[in-house]
Amino acid sequence: MIGDSNRKMQQIPPLKSIQAFEQVARFGNVAKAAEQLNLTPSAVSHQIANLEALIGRALFVREARGMSLTPAGEQYQREISGILQSLALATERAGSAVGFDCLRLHAAPSFGLLWLLPRLDHFRSCHPEIQINLSCSYETLHFGRHQIDVDIRHGYPDWPSLEVRTIRHERATVLASPSLLERIPVSQPSDLLGQNLILSEAALVQWPQWFAQQGVALPQAPFALGFDRSYMSLEAARHGFGFALESSLLSQDYVKRGDLVPVFPAELSTPVSAHHLVFPRGHAEMSRVRHFLEWVQGQLGHVFNY
Structure with missing residues (x-):
């Protein structure tokens, strides 16, 4: 024996x-x-x-x-996968005060700024025992070395060694400020030809794809403005600088406030699965991660795609 x-x-x-x-x-x-x-x-x-x-x-x-x-x-x-992360977290908890629990999040910048940050106070009110540490970048961080619990990534899901929960019902939608639409009435996609279009360089669905889906030839004129961050494109559209093709998820609060409005009905928007909650296998068993995943589902009003 x-x-x-x-x-x-x-x-x-x-x-x-x-x-x-x-x-x-x-x-x-x-x-x-x-x-x-x-x-x-x-x-x-x-x-x-x-x-x-x-x-x-x-x-x-x-x-x-x-x-x-x-x-x-x-x-x-x-x-x-995640064994070193679990060891690091266990060591951290062993040296921390009783009851302390820190949820370490990393997010794509626009998602972190436009969707997550405005809602974190609600999560804190639901779970005051959990401290939150949020970092934002487009860099793909290492969960163990950077001590990340959940990474909210933008792009096409291709992380076979990790758990991936994809946010559903996101759509690429043409948006504009009410003041711009007063000056330039738009009723069909071809009305955008010759207008100032704002290019979101990181978006998964961009203007050429959207115009092709509507059966309209891509305008030859260069884009009025281009940005590598969705929050910059949405802010430019809010100021009335042009029309943006952006995520309905990221623009949700702009539309609620009336700063931006969808230019066309929903059938002219394009479904896209651009944001994903990614974490090592087994992390969902941690109470702080489980609480966060459940809270995000509640905020979105639907369960994730797996």
Whole structure:
């Protein structure tokens, strides 16, 4: 029995090997992983070799362009995803005051500013025991290294090792200020030809796609203004600088206040799934994350797509 117990304990890999595996899996490159871990490339390669010897199977395919996961490596990555994050959080909780719980969020800037921030006070009133830390950027952060519980990402979902909850019922909608529509009446898509159009460079649905869907040839004139942030496009439209093609989710409060109005009926908007709540497998079991996910669903009025 003692021998069996020792053999089971020996199957727990060293923490350094897990760290090396996660970083090489992330970058597909030993040198970049070594830089992140402040180790030499040979030390990282040694840790990977030790881990593969312990498991008894190759975790990576070595290629001239870098390293990619084998099927066994992909399975291992899925199953240990978030283990370092959980360890870091457990260590943090052990050294924190009783009852302290910090929800660490990262969000795409426009979602964080336009949708999440105005509603955080409501979440705090529902869960005063949870402290919130919110950071915003378009950078894809590492959950363990940056200590992130939930990442609200913008784009096409392609994160197979993570849990993804996609926000539904978002649409790309043509919006304008009431004052602009008073000056320039618009009743059909072709009426926008020759008008000042605001380009949202990061949006998943842009003007060429929208015009093509309406059967209208793309105007040859350059766009009046272009921005790499949706909140800039919406602010420009609010000031009456032109027509914006933007997310109904991000523009929701502008429309409620009457700062912007949809130019066309809903059937001329385009469905889009652009925002996703992303987190390591198992994070939904944490009470603070579970409370946040339930609260977001309540605010949206629907359940997520999985």
